[in-house]
Amino acid sequence: MNYFVTGASGFIGRRLVEKLLQRPDAQIYYLILERELPMVETLHQRWGSAAQRTTPIVGDLTQPRLGISDSDTAMLKGTVNHFFHLAAIYDLKASAELQEKVNIQGTRNAIACAEAIEAGCFHLTSSIAAAGLYEGVFREDMFEEAEELDNPYYRTKHESEGVVRREYSRPWRVYRPGIVVGDSRTGEMDKIDGPYYFFKLIQKLRRTLPPWMPMVGIEGGRLNLVPVNFIVDAIDHIAHQDGLDGQCFHLVDPNPNRVGDILNLFAHAAHAPEMSLRVNALMFAFIPRSIKTALAHFKPARRIRDQILKDLGMPADIMRFVNYPTRFDCRETLKALKGTDIAVPPLESYAWRLWDYWERHLDPELFIDRSLTGAVKDKIVLITGASAGIGKAAACKIAEAGAKVLIVARTEEKLLETQQEITARGGTAFIYTADVSDTASCDRLIQQVLADHGGVDILINNAGRSIRRAIENSLDRFHDYERTMQLNYFGALRLIMGFIPGMLQKKRGHVINISSIGVLSNAPRFSAYVASKAALDAFSRCAVAEFSDSGIDFTTINMPLVRTEMIAPTKIYQHVPTLSPEEAADLIVQAIIYKPERIATRVGVFAQVLHAVAPKVYAVIMNTAFRLFPESSAAKGQHAEQEPSLEQISFAQFTRGIYW
Numbered sequence: 001m002n003y004f005v006t007g008a009s010g011f012i013g014r015r016l017v018e019k020l021l022q023r024p025d026a027q028i029y030y031l032i033l034e035r036e037l038p039m040v041e042t043l044h045q046r047w048g049s050a051a052q053r054t055t056p057i058v059g060d061l062t063q064p065r066l067g068i069s070d071s072d073t074a075m076l077k078g079t080v081n082h083f084f085h086l087a088a089i090y091d092l093k094a095s096a097e098l099q100e101k102v103n104i105q106g107t108r109n110a111i112a113c114a115e116a117i118e119a120g121c122f123h124l125t126s127s128i129a130a131a132g133l134y135e136g137v138f139r140e141d142m143f144e145e146a147e148e149l150d151n152p153y154y155r156t157k158h159e160s161e162g163v164v165r166r167e168y169s170r171p172w173r174v175y176r177p178g179i180v181v182g183d184s185r186t187g188e189m190d191k192i193d194g195p196y197y198f199f200k201l202i203q204k205l206r207r208t209l210p211p212w213m214p215m216v217g218i219e220g221g222r223l224n225l226v227p228v229n230f231i232v233d234a235i236d237h238i239a240h241q242d243g244l245d246g247q248c249f250h251l252v253d254p255n256p257n258r259v260g261d262i263l264n265l266f267a268h269a270a271h272a273p274e275m276s277l278r279v280n281a282l283m284f285a286f287i288p289r290s291i292k293t294a295l296a297h298f299k300p301a302r303r304i305r306d307q308i309l310k311d312l313g314m315p316a317d318i319m320r321f322v323n324y325p326t327r328f329d330c331r332e333t334l335k336a337l338k339g340t341d342i343a344v345p346p347l348e349s350y351a352w353r354l355w356d357y358w359e360r361h362l363d364p365e366l367f368i369d370r371s372l373t374g375a376v377k378d379k380i381v382l383i384t385g386a387s388a389g390i391g392k393a394a395a396c397k398i399a400e401a402g403a404k405v406l407i408v409a410r411t412e413e414k415l416l417e418t419q420q421e422i423t424a425r426g427g428t429a430f431i432y433t434a435d436v437s438d439t440a441s442c443d444r445l446i447q448q449v450l451a452d453h454g455g456v457d458i459l460i461n462n463a464g465r466s467i468r469r470a471i472e473n474s475l476d477r478f479h480d481y482e483r484t485m486q487l488n489y490f491g492a493l494r495l496i497m498g499f500i501p502g503m504l505q506k507k508r509g510h511v512i513n514i515s516s517i518g519v520l521s522n523a524p525r526f527s528a529y530v531a532s533k534a535a536l537d538a539f540s541r542c543a544v545a546e547f548s549d550s551g552i553d554f555t556t557i558n559m560p561l562v563r564t565e566m567i568a569p570t571k572i573y574q575h576v577p578t579l580s581p582e583e584a585a586d587l588i589v590q591a592i593i594y595k596p597e598r599i600a601t602r603v604g605v606f607a608q609v610l611h612a613v614a615p616k617v618y619a620v621i622m623n624t625a626f627r628l629f630p631e632s633s634a635a636k637g638q639h640a641e642q643e644p645s646l647e648q649i650s651f652a653q654f655t656r657g658i659y660w
Contacts, residue, residue, distance in 0.1 A: 004080045004119065005030045006061060006110055007087030009039055011190045012125065012180065014046060015232045016084065021050035028054045029076060031066060031087065059113075061087050061106040066113040076117040082239055083119035085110045088160070089153075090127070090180075090193065096152035103156035104163065111168045122172040123239055124164050128224060128252065129157040130176060131326055139329045140176075140248045171245040173238070177231045178224035178252040178328070184350035185229060187357030192364070195225060195262055199270075199358050202263070206272035217275030220259025221324035224252045226344050233342045234333065241336055250330040253344040259324075262347065269352040270359075375593045377402035382449065382456045384436050384495070385463030387414035390514065390562055392421075393585035394460065398592070399427025406449060406456065408432045408463070436463045436491035437483065446498035455502030458510045460588060461492035461536070466529045474528070481528045488532035493539060500552070507551040512591050513540055517560045520604040522611060524623070544597055555591040558600040559584060 003020055007013040008030035020026045032040065037056065044051035060067035087110075089102045107124065114122045131138040133148035143165065149155040164172050181196075182189030189196070205215070234251050238244060257265070264274045337343070369375070381398050385391040387409035399405040399422040407429050409415050415431045422429040430452070434445040449456065465487045467480050474480055496511055503509025515537050517523075518530040540554045547554070562584045587599055610617070
């Protein structure tokens, strides 16, 4: 038995060839582009020893008669019993032009080739998309009744099937698979499509919320998911049955699940929160089409939608599947498969395999360059407060990764030590002495950096000043607030405003502001410090809103307590959990690679949420802590400081990272 297969290197095609090769008399010819010939060895490894019964035929789906040479055409003529046409575009994101070229014209070229070689039966692998968005039950004998074919994918799948029905004069059979997912036995899949577009959302929910958290979701229409192994087994069996020419077969699940059920099955597989309450999305159908159209064209709403879909890796058209209106009758398929064990397994029996394979092999995050080198190599990175502590640790890591680091501090001697350490590690560092709390010094720094390097790619505002003193002990120390604000807010702001013009011109840049967990926890005794950092946080939030479409990112790091010279005068911090400067620098590295808007610890986020939900209760908790921890000896003008009590240490351990 001789076969000719297009799309043999594709997800379904290579499995169909593998299945056909289980027939001892099968001889398979398959179409392949000339540039894809190196893939032949990989395909043969998959097919094993039976691959010796396969022959690649060089051609091109977009060329007349598949671009097969005259000699190959003559060799194949009259010998091919079954012609399987699987090559097509199965991608909602593909352009309309490409889909028309491949799906419609490619099918026309395939039937011309089948005519030329006098193939026995032409088998077209179409799709349920050929029905468009038909309202109701679409039978296997229906074709012209398809509705709402505006989407290029629906339209080209419908038209390609029409080409076979209208233009092919020899025997044919059409197969309309449902939404194809991975192998139900292994979970193997080769791309993100269909329900896989929702996996990133499920993963984000899992990372944010505990699995027991009840969720409100959607009910949605019924989506017809079928594993690839069922598709292959069904096509192979039906293709070899007599008396079925001129028929269409729906390779679908006779009992499809609703969108809400599908999402819950995958959420369960992912150990993510499930939707306990589901709302039927059809309840929004009463909204007039004119209002929906107006909202779709409302630019702010469109940009918000597009950004959400971009973050989740979803195409815009995926939302049309939420209320998918079509049910598919498959009685002819069930009749053809009667007496076999070929059937669609229940999704709950293999959803975990699909999730596991996606998370291990297809998750887009797996393909992100997570190396610091990939993010900073040959870029100009300016770090203030880089002579010690967090700034020095970050400068060493970033320079070692290949960036040109501009280290800024007041003391040249310490900067030289940092530069020597960076150079010893093979990095490059440039020294700039400046007092960030002085506006004139900031201006000189900006002008010098612009003259030397033309600007910066990443600005890290790390220099800061902290004062631990209760408000009642600061009533005659207004200058504490002034000098803290001058460095922590105005100094950082001056640098941002000095380097933003260059970032705007290049349409790229990243500003990282080292803030404090105190902004989230409203730490007592740090009113001057927290207020200055809160001002910088607020500015960053405003800047994000203004520059989100300009290629400039802002990241705020609400840094927990770090073991630096800044906290040295407060002896109690020697007995509580703190980050090392290197660990704090790792948070900066994380900010550079991922560019989030905020990085904060769970304790900090919990404190912020608790304050928002129960502010008076939170105030009592913080006041209790305020009374528990005494004023530092430095704030009281003393030199000796008592050892912390067991109660103080225990409380600090429980609230890890918060300043007390």
